[in-house]
Amino acid sequence: MYETEVTRGWHLLDSTVPDWRQRIDPDRLQMLMKDRCVIGQVGNGSWAEGLRMAGLFDFTLADRLTLIDHGFWLRDGGWGNYSELRKTWANALRAGQPPLTSSPVKELASVN
Numbered sequence: 001m002y003e004t005e006v007t008r009g010w011h012l013l014d015s016t017v018p019d020w021r022q023r024i025d026p027d028r029l030q031m032l033m034k035d036r037c038v039i040g041q042v043g044n045g046s047w048a049e050g051l052r053m054a055g056l057f058d059f060t061l062a063d064r065l066t067l068i069d070h071g072f073w074l075r076d077g078g079w080g081n082y083s084e085l086r087k088t089w090a091n092a093l094r095a096g097q098p099p100l101t102s103s104p105v106k107e108l109a110s111v112n
Contacts, residue, residue: 002088003099005071009038009089010098012070016055017042026090031082038089039072 013020020042030036034047043050056063067073071089074081092099 001084002071005069006085006088006092007071007098007100009070009072010092012066013038013042013054017053020053021093021096024093026093029086029090029093031086031089037072039067 017023023044024038024041028036028041029038031038034040035045037047039050039054039056040047041050042053051057051063056066064073068075071085074085088099
């Protein structure tokens with residue numbers, strides 16, 4: 001269900017935090033907990049540090065759209081959707097590869 005977004009997130013983290021996969025425990029992954037979501041675990045339990053490490057410094061509108069487009073956050077916030085998002089991330093992490101073999105590119109408007 002979120003394969004495209006998670007694949008984008010995977011490649012974003014590969015380009016910004018080279019050791020990010022070693023920082024995440026898929027069994028602890030909880031997308032609604034800032035210290036246990038993908039970004040929180042990348043930041044060693046700190047969501048703010050994870051944002052900084054991923055290059056999402058200011059939490060601007062563009063950053064929020066990047067979080068959504070890269071499978072770190074959902075637009076509608078439904079519980080069932082976060083469960084599916086967690087499952088997609090956990091399965092990819094356990095497999096050691098993104099859900100899709102090609103990198104889906106999404107152009108985002110830059111905010112200056």
